[in-house]
Amino acid sequence: MSIFERFLTLWVALCILVGIGLGHLMPGAFETIGAAEIARVNLPVAILIWLMVIPMLLRIDFTSLSQVGRHWRGIGVTLFVNWAVKPFSMALLGWLFIGWLFRPLLPADQIDSYIAGLIILAAAPCTAMVFVWSNLTKGEPLFTLSQVALNDAIMVVAFAPIVGLLLGLSAMTVPWDTLLISVGLYIVVPVIIAQLARRRLLQNGGEAALARTLRRLAPISLVALLATLVLLFGFQGEQIIAQPLIIALLAVPILIQVYFNAGLAYLLNRATGEAHCVAGPSALIGASNFFELAVAAAISLFGFHSGAALATVVGVLIEVPVMLSVVWIVNRSKNWYERGDAVRSAAKVLVHD
Known part of the structure; x- marks a missing residue:
């Protein structure tokens, strides 16, 4: 992790x-920037989101999906957590904390x-x-790559x-046209562009050319994220100054x-007896979020001024320190993990085979 990435929370x-x-x-x-939109898609933000997302999607090799079966237990667990548990548990936590416990402390209209x-x-995993x-966490790189590729395809x-x-279910009117435009603009199109660029780089210069390009683009991606945050907080500033407790309250269900x-x-x-080198990245994929997409979708659906945009930004704010703490827990608990009966049984079978 670069120094820039390590101190992402500070930059945020x-x-x-x-x-x-x-x-x-x-x-x-x-206000002028906020008005520059077509079909409820803000053009400056759309450009910044593409600069964020496309360099990240360049890392994904969708041909790795052919290797999914090698770690079927870890894949199954992660898919279950990402798609059957996480969105629904967050909806429940949001209703419990924001809609009930913290309601008196928050703006009623948001x-x-x-x-x-x-x-x-x-x-968004x-x-x-x-x-x-x-x-x-010294995770199995093939598992991580195939799981991320599968999640992106499902997304x-x-x-x-x-x-x-x-x-x-939260009693909000769903602007389906804007939601579908967001999916196309911030997932489908960037995936296509990234995969075409990846193929061209590999054809012309191999893995070395791809690695050089990723190193060059990484700072651009993070700078675009930070520029988006400046815009967001430029619109949200007055509300935050009036009620700074909002950020802390929104962080509770996320944590x-x-x-x-x-x-x-x-x-x-x-x-299930999966190896620790798979369980570590599985836990991390199950917990972390594609906050770039979340920020873009929230802005498109509800606007710069919305509480939805602010809630996704809080996710960015706490992402690095929280995930580093999960990494620490996973690493420190490795000996305990490998003492599990199912894990030891699976390891014996593997050695025997």
């Missing part, structure tokens, strides 16, 4: 301050929007940073229906959701 915090300050000093400029942002955040977390068809279903899903994936892998 600085962007919050810069965004709030600029929004207070130059409200007219931010309650549903905050819950929507949390749902959008949870419905992480794509890029997972490779960093997996490496820190193309499942993201919109799951978000639409859960927003409907609970991360640790719950990471723990669930880790324990299920142990119960």
Whole structure:
């Protein structure tokens, strides 16, 4: 992990301050940026999101899907947590904390929007940073690659229906046209562009050319993320200044959701006898979020000023320190994990074969 990535939380915090300050000093400029949209898609943000997402999707090799069966237990656990547990558990946590326990402390007109942002955040499994977390746990790289590729393929068809279903259950009107445009604009099109670029790089210069390109593009991706955050907080600044407690309250269900899903994936892998080098990245994939997509979708669906956009940004704010703590737990518990009966039995069978 680069120094820039390691201190992502610090840069996000600085962007919050810069965004709030600029929004207070130059409200007219931010209103002009906010008005630059077509079909409810903000053009400046769309450009920034593409700069964020496409370099990350360049890492994904969809041919690795042919290797999915090699770690079928870990794949099954991660898919179960990502698609059958995480969005629905976040909807429940959002309703419990934001819709009930914290309701008196939050702006009444933004309650549903905050819950929507949390749902959008949870419905998009992480794509890029997972490779960093997996490496820190000495995870099986083939499993990580095939799992991320599979999640991305599923996300193309499942993201919109799951978000639409859960927003409907949260009694919000679902703007299906905007949601489908967001999926096409921020998932389908970037995947196609990234895969065409990846193929061309590999054909012309092999893995070395791809690696060089990824190193060059990595800072661009993070800078685009930070620029997006400046815009977001430029619009959200007045509300945050008036009620700074909002960020802390929104962080509570996100933190609970991360640790719950990471723990669930880790324990299920142990119960099924999966190796630790697979269980580690499985837990991390099960817990982390594709926050770039979540931020873009929230802005498209509800706008810069919305509580939904702010809720997804809180996910960005706490992503690095929380995931590093999960990495620490996974690494420190390796001996305990490998003492599990199912894990030891699977290891004996593997040695025997």
